[in-house]
Amino acid sequence: MADAQIFTGKNVEEAIAEGLRALGLNQAEAEIEIISRGSRGIFGLGSEPAQVRIRPRQASAAPQFEATTVSAPPSLEAPQQHDAGDRPPAVSNAESISQSLKAADVVFTTAEAEGAEEFEQAETVEPSSAEEEEQLAQLASELLGNVVRLMGFEARVVAEWREPDADNEQRYLLLDLHGKDLNPLIGRRGDTLNNLQYLVRLMVNQRLHRWKNIVVDVEGYRRRRMEHLSQLALRSAQQVAQTGRALALEPMPASERRIIHLTLRDHPDVITESSGEGERRKVHILPRKSA
Structure with a gap:
């Protein structure tokens, strides 16, 4: 060269x-x-x-959008079967996948993709017709299915439009992956899943030149994680209310901290606040001061 x-x-x-x-x-x-x-x-x-x-x-x-394939790391050419609770091998595979996905931004990004951040950071989502939503679901499902298959996994994509919830302020398209031995696609605390979601959003947004709220999940992992965090928040709040001592939770990404804050927003005995920088940012639960 x-x-x-x-x-x-x-x-x-x-x-x-x-x-x-x-x-x-x-x-x-x-x-x-x-x-x-x-x-x-x-x-x-x-x-x-x-x-x-x-x-x-x-x-x-001439600059063009190069949809270069995302090749699977060598360790993923023949995914091994693991029990549901056997996390270490999945985490190891997830780290490799995560690195591949992060690098993928550069592999297929050209002049046309330089504006990706403005779509990703958009504060509002433009309303779409039922026909447009159906077309978007088909496009996003095909792109996600292709990426996952090239990574060495066999999975079925179930697409469904959802109304706003505790984890999403706006109506969103949920792409839920179903298949065998997909734990590596989740990664540690959903890190790999988030990278995969970013990749799909980027590809779709560059096709449409409009930001669309797309959520990628693996067999309902995000819902289970949200339920776990809500229960953790309530248990921790009860402990703080009983002892009168503040409690700091483990560092979490912004989306998970938001679930804690929303769960305890109207709690009569505690308040929440975040502190720290970057990956070390965490939620603190404190006793509510009486008026």
């Missing part, structure tokens, strides 16, 4: 960022090839950096 250079980093995103910085390019001006996604190794041993090859995009090449 003429004029191409190889760059490394702890992960694909870091390697690409370093390469673009060194070459003075943005993603729309570069052709990026992922050589290796790297490896964390075992207990920090045998880790390998991610490698990418980058060169300036040829001026004669």
Whole structure:
């Protein structure tokens, strides 16, 4: 590859960022090839950096949306069967899938996809007709099904429009995956599932040029997680009310913290607040001061 250079980093995103910085390019001006996604190794041993090859995009090449396939990591070529409670193998696979999905943004992103964030961060969803909703459900289901199949899984996509709930402020399209041995698609605390959801939203939004609220789930995991968090919130609130001492929950993503806040919003004995930065941000449950 003429004029191409190889760059490394702890992960694909870091390697690409370093390469673009060194070459003075943005993603729309570069052709990026992922050589290796790297490896964390075992207990920090045998880790390998991610490698990418980058060169300036040829001026004669008209930018286009490259729907490059997402190849499954080697460890997922033949998914193994595990009991429902056998989480360690699933978590290991999930980390590999998560890295693939995060890298996928760059694999198929070109000049047309540079505006993805403005769709993802949109505050309102434009209303759609019943026909438009049906077409969107079909498009999103096909895209999700293709990605999952290319990752080495066999799954059926069940699409359903849902009204706002505790986890979504607006009407949304739920894509629920059903199949055998799909735990790796969930990942630790839903990390891989969230990456998969982001990928599907990005692909759909770039086709429509409009932000659509799409939620990806695996056999009702999000509903079960929401119920678990609500119960955790109520138990913790009862403990705080009885002891009079504040309680800090484990760090959670914003969507899960929101469930805790909403569950206890009208609780007579406690209030909630969040503190911390980034992945360490957590919810604190405190006794409600009497007037």
